[in-house]
Amino acid sequence: MSHSNVTIFHPAGFVLLGIPGLEAYHIWLSIPLCLIYITAALGNSILIVVIVMEHNLHEPMYFFFSVLAMMDILLSTTTVPKALPIFWLHAHNIAVDACVTQVFFVHMMFVGESAILLAMAFDPFVAICAPLRYTAVLIWPVVGRIALVIITRSFCIIFPVIFLLKRLPFCRTNIVRHSYCEHIGVARLACADITVNIWYGFSVPIVMVILDVILIAVSYSLILRAVFRLPSQEAQHKAFSTCGSHLCVILMFYVPSFFTLLTHHFGRNIPQHVHILLANLYVVVPPMLNPIVYGVKTKQICEGVAHHQDLVLYLPSGLMDPHES
Template identity: 50%
Template sequence: FGDFFATVSNLTSTQFTAFLLMGVPGLEDFQIWLSIPFSFMYLLAVIGNSLLMAVVAWDRNLHEPMYLFLAMLALNDVLLCTVTVPKMLLIFWQGPTLSSFPAYLTQMFFVHALFLSESAILLAMAFDRYVAICTPLHYVTLLTGSLIGKLGLALVARSVIVVTPGVLLILRLHFCRSNIIRHTYCENMGIAKLACNSITLNSIYGLTAALLTTGLDFVLICLSYWLILKTVFELPSRKAQIKAFGTCGAHLCVILIFYILAFFSFFIHRFGHQVPGHALILLANLYLLLPTTMSPLVYGVKTKEIRMRVIGLCGQAK
């Protein structure tokens, strides 16, 4: 890539206007092989989530809060993996890829905004299960179609409001040190660390925003499920307890996959200074892609209504 790097370095002598995404550092010779499982996971995520959305849209009996939230989650999953994976696969297949500054900021905005909306949808689904199990008599009156629509708009607004200042803080930075980013997609601190001026404000805002959004969502989800478990264990019938656990099983699996990977990646990036760079980058890709891949599989297996509708839809197509 000698001539390529020379061209990149001559873009500007004082302020870089394009950045080179390198992929997975240390595994450049194996990236073509890495593209195979990531391609398979991406196809599985897109097909599985699209099928799930089609089932909910096709069957009017599934136009209930639980399944509408599930369709919202599926749509968010398709968008999240589509924003990151095609670019990553291009790097794996063709080598380092040049990205203009506006294109970098655009991908960064959508990556962070969709990640926040994923967390918000999981919180909304936890609230749905809380109302269904702890106050079932108020379920129909509380979770109306109007409320679900407002929640959808609210989570989009929250993502935009929280992520936009992070993007604006990147615009104040001056990039004159390097334009090489050892990553497969565009993210906030990846570019901020290349700045010649202070990034303290960027770091403080990023950490604060993460704690007040994703961190708070996780705390509220834990509180919801603590109240749910408390209610379930007070049920007099063993059969009723099993049924209540069954309605929450799929959601709990998805929550664990999403938050365990996200928090593990978050803390490793900040405190795991001895962890190899390629492990950090692979983990950063997995915590975005693996939950989107597993979500339709988990709901398809755990949720009887979804499973039966998928079988019926496939039978009709055949």
């Protein structure tokens, strides 16, 4: 097709196909997706309420828990409530601004959750490696500045993506082969060079996340060295228990996220519907599991939930056992 025959336009909206190749199973796939989303939203909401209401949980570690829970709610709510009407009602259309908003929040929550996990690794590092300085280092003004830096960093990294998308001219199609809008999937519809989109949209967030992973690894290597130097096995067990839930959440976040990203960019032989199915699971499964891990493995949170029996009525079955520590 010659350049003169290409019609350049700025679409009023995009068409989300859902999971191409699995249209016949959309209803069946939507049922577990909806249940997982409800569990994630309820679990994280209860975690936030308990942390706010229980005065003994007003500590930096639990503040970071609540921030992570809010990010999980925002991540899943940005995507799933739009995906479900696609599966149930064939409501495939999405406005450009709504699509760009999805792109922004999905990517910002990815970078933001990585940063909050790094901040959460700093808490046990100070508590175990420099216990006498803990109350002097992690004071509330410092915690507030850490939260502000996390939000500012995430915003500054992802906000240029909006301009990179808005500058693109589109032609031929506005059909997005996905259940929600993500940066490169939308950019590939453009009739323009998207090299900058690919390099910035993939490289910059990933570099920042890899930097977070390296710092977390360094933090835990120092923590482990300090733990093995503790004089008693009881003290070692207590230290490992303190870090256990956080390590589980770190693995639940980074393993599926890196697997999804790497298979999306380099797994050319993997069917497209597998990529999209994994992307849908990524935005709901870790948010669902995080409150379960913290609710079951953290004694103070278990006790906080036990003190508010009215909240327990809304917990999904098996979310917590108040006798676990």
